Amino acid sequence: MTDYESLIAQAEGLTAGVPHPIANMANVSALIYESAEDLNWAGFYLLEGDTLVLGPFQGRPACIEIPVSKGVCGAAVRENRSQLVPDVHAFPGHIACDCASRSELVVPLRRNGAVFGVLDLDSPTEGRFTEADRAGMERLCAAIESSL
Ligand code: SME
Numbered sequence: 606m607t608d609y610e611s612l613i614a615q616a617e618g619l620t621a622g623v624p625h626p627i628a629n630m631a632n633v634s635a636l637i638y639e640s641a642e643d644l645n646w647a648g649f650y651l652l653e654g655d656t657l658v659l660g661p662f663q664g665r666p667a668c669i670e671i672p673v674s675k676g677v678c679g680a681a682v683r684e685n686r687s688q689l690v691p692d693v694h695a696f697p698g699h700i701a702c703d704c705a706s707r708s709e710l711v712v713p714l715r716r717n718g719a720v721f722g723v724l725d726l727d728s729p730t731e732g733r734f735t736e737a738d739r740a741g742m743e744r745l746c747a748a749i750e751s752s753l
Pocket of ligand 1: 668676699703725
């Protein structure tokens with residue numbers, strides 16, 4: 606199980622006072638990928654108009670553009686809420702960037718209440734993400750989103 610107190614403290618420590626959003630996203634994706642077990646992808650997509658564009662991440666090369674109308678990431682933006690998907694094969698419109706991915710957690714990033722991107726986590730294990738992960742990753746995003 607992920608120690609979110611520690612993870613959030615480390616993420617805040619890495620990003621506080623650093624005026625470089627790309628560097629901060631790179632470091633936070635690396636931190637999450639190293640700290641949370643059983644992930645095959647961890648990273649960011651940033652909203653440009655109606656398209657999510659690939660940002661800093663850890664894992665295999667991924668889809669560069671995701672229309673907001675598509676995928677788990679698009680649903681997180683459209684619905685302005687996190688998406689916890691225990692089995693991506695059962696999610697209509699899921700975009701398979703890495704065929705090893707079996708479950709997914711996507712958390713919207715907000716600035717002044719408006720979504721500007723998402724944090725996307727993939728796991729090769731079905732049902733990998735819990736409500737505790739959703740709550741923990743939402744707290745992490747809230748703690749660092751002013752640095753992104
Ligand atoms: N599976 C995502 C696409 C991004 S990759 O997982 C990195 C989706 O359906 O939005």
